[in-house]
Amino acid sequence: MSILEKHVDKIEQGTKIREYLKTELGLSTRLIRSASINQKIFVNDKVVKMNRVLNPGEIIKIDLAKDESQDIAPEKMDIDIVYEDEDILVVNKKPFMVVHPTKSYQSGTLANGVINYFMESGQNYIVRLVSRLDMNTSGLIIIAKNQFSHGMLSKEMTENKVEKRYLAIVHGIMKEKQGTIDLPIYKPEGIEMGTRRVIDERGQRSITHYKVVEEFKAASLVECKLETGRTHQIRVHLGHLGHSIYGDVLYGDGDNEGDLIKRQALHAYGLNFKSPRSGEELALRAELPEDMKELISKLR
Structure with a gap:
């Protein structure tokens, strides 16, 4: 059973638990209402109502367990x-x-x-x-x-507080070995455009920080750190610079690169974010997949 526990330290006199859960723990109104209705919020191990005034030294517990179902069929597969x-x-x-x-x-x-x-x-x-x-x-x-x-x-x-890092294998040698692409991304209307995005001043501000990690004969391994998270952001930005990603059918020449790689050579290798419970900084990494390693070998 997953229990969220909080020891009440300093607190303004007269603060009610509803207000405390929202401001101090960052819980949503929806979660608080649901947990309260199901009598899953406790102070000193006793179920309380949301107008209960808190005192320093008290212990709040919230039972996060919930009976839920989802219309997704279970399938046994190898998950990394x-x-x-x-x-x-x-x-x-x-x-x-x-x-x-x-x-x-x-x-x-x-x-x-x-x-x-x-x-x-x-x-x-x-x-x-x-x-x-x-x-x-x-x-x-x-x-x-x-x-x-x-x-x-x-x-x-x-709020763009989750740091997302990607590795991409792109065409060509980049003139600037690191920099920031700050160009708006827009989704044009019309069926013929499909899911394709373009650089257009009507779009949302989009920021990608990039750095060349390694260069090959006519290609580069580039690390991209996203400051914003728009659909296809890296693919649009790098393609606009003239360095499309290998295997990218939508923004590059992927249709003719099937002998090199069967998909866009883009890998979300890093995430940095705080644990929602402890606030501890998590820095998670995932190794390059085999098809991208093989592509690098071919391009060397």
Whole structure:
């Protein structure tokens, strides 16, 4: 059973528990209301109402366990777990894998495998995705195990407080070995454009910090750190600079590069963020997948 516990230290006289949970623990109104209705909020091991006034030295406990179900069929598959605790699961997604079931992909998704893992390990959770990746982008994905961690980390994501690092293999030798791309990304209307984005002043401000890690004969391994998180941000920005990612069908010449790599050579290798429960800084890393290692060998 997952219990969130907080020892009340200094507190203003007359502070009610509802206010304290929102300001000090950062809990959402929805979570507080749900936990209160289900009598899962305790002070000194006694169920309390939300107008209860708190005193220094008291101990608050919130039972985060919840009976939930999800219409995702469990499927046994090999999942590369990079980190796990009582609140989150971080996995290294393989390339060519959809994150969550869709009309086109009812099975074989990461969520199918995670649900199966939860069941086999005796954990009664649903899949709450904090982050996502394109089908053909590999790397780290955060899955929350409860409403508390999902709310906290989603807020951090929205405020760009989760540091996301990627490795990309691009065409050409970059003139500037490091720098910042600060160009707005826009999604044009029209069916013919599909999911493609463009650089356009009508778009949202988008910031990518990049650094060349290694150079080959006519290609470069580039690290990208996102300050914003727009759809296809790295692919659009690097392509706009004239250094499209190998294997990228949408923004590069991927249709003609199948003998080199079967998908865009983009890997979400690093995540830095604070644990929603302890506040401890987590720095998680995932090694380059085999197809990108093989591409590097071919380009050397």
